[in-house]
Amino acid sequence: MIEHPISLYYKLHFIFRHKHPKTGVFEEKHAKPPDVDLKKFFTDRKTHLYTLVMNPDDTFEVLVDQTVVNKGSLLEDVVPPINPPKEIEDPSDKKPEEWDERAKIPDPRAVKPEDWDESEPAQIEDSSAVKPAGWLDDEPKFIHDPNAEKPDDWNEDMDGEWEAPQILNPACRIGCGEWKPPMIDNPKYKGVWRPPLVDNPTYQGIWSPRKIPNPDYFEDDHPFLLTSFSALGLELWSMTADIYFDNFIICSEKEVADHWAADGWRWKIMIANANEPGVLKQLMAAAEGHPWLWLIYLITAGVPIALITSFCWPRKVKKKYKDTEYKKTDICIPQTKGVLEQEGKEEKAALEKPMDLEEEKKQSDGEMLEKEEESEPEEKSEEEIEILEGQEERNKSNKSGSEDEMKEADESTGSGDGPMKSVRKRRVRKD
Secondary structure (H helix, E strand, O other): EEOOOOOOOOOEEEEEEEEOOOOOEEEEEOOOOOOOOOOHHHHOOOOOEEEEEOOOEEEEEEEOOOOOEEEEEEOOEOOOOOOOOOOOOOOOOOOOOOOOOOHHHOOOOOOOOOOOOOOOEEEEOOOOOOOOOOEOOOOEEEEEEEOOOOOOOOOOOHHOOOOOEEHOOOOOOOOOOOOOOEEEOOOOOOOOOOOOEEEOOEEEEOOOOOEOOOOOOOOOEEEEEEOOOOOOOOOOOOOOOOOOOOOOOOOOOHHHHHHHHHHHHHHHHHHHOOOOHHHHHHHHHHHHHHOOOOOOHHHHHHHHHHHHHHOOOOOOOOOOOOOOOOHHHHHHOOOHHHHHHHHHHHHHHHHHHHHHHHHHHHHHHHHHHHHHHHOOOOEEEEEEEEEEHHHHHHEEEEEEEOOOOEEEEOHHHHHHHHOOOOOOOOOOOOO
């Protein structure tokens, strides 16, 4: 039995009729409800295959589309049970009149207090309330609508005397009619006094009739062996149109039913799935009934495109470093072994006679200036230039008393394509 109720629950029943072996009366047995949510089978509007399997070991299975949705035992999971109880209540037994089922009784020794006033009402008028200014006591709350007109088809003989409908009185902006203060809870209210409850000393418990052997008791160990039948009938009651039932099969082996379902129902499902509209058609069909869905579609499709475009669009890269000019003076001139030895000798001589060297240097500098003014300077060889530069550097280091720190800077562009800056030695002079 398939039930599509008005409520939010969808039911699939398994009901069978069992014959009483002693009385011969048929009684309906209802299996326990499925634990699976069956909503998708009732709402997807697709073809489904319902299967009931009853096994010789008195178990059953209910399948939908070859998937088990309910299973259990015919002896334990049906209501009422197959086998009746061995004992039943005696229908002729009656409860004695003196039987006391009251677990609690009013305390007979309790006395109502003298100050307990039962006449006080539960609510009283608020004495602090004041009638609002502008309250109209003589005006009614409702008046007849002055703009209403009697309908032309009004028949007083059939409809009675016509009266204009009533509306709220526009003059009652604050209030109309007899003014009464609001009601508040009475602090003196206690209600009707009742004695407290105590345990009943004569309590005998809940009475139940005595048990007697069940005259209709029987024991059916194999309810699987149902009464034979030779026909199949359908009892349809549906509020939904376009529901069809076809292709019924009853057999004694599940393999036969599975093979039959594979040959028929499987192809029907394949054709139904092939004829289903695609995702795009389903979205357009949904938007026909709900036009506001087009806005959601536009936002859902536009936001990812905008983000991808913003991240992937090329940008202009500003040059972080300016091209450096190549200077010949940036090249460090290497010193030979002979030059170093010559410099060492000159340093020793300079330490012995520092003053003489200064005077000689001043004289030589003066002579050089005069020669430069009179005539062009003579070209010197590279070795002489190296020796002179070495002497000047050593003399300056001796005067200062400390060696000048050498700083090296290696600058290059981020990409490695730009020109490399040469390493320069910078001398720090002491004033």
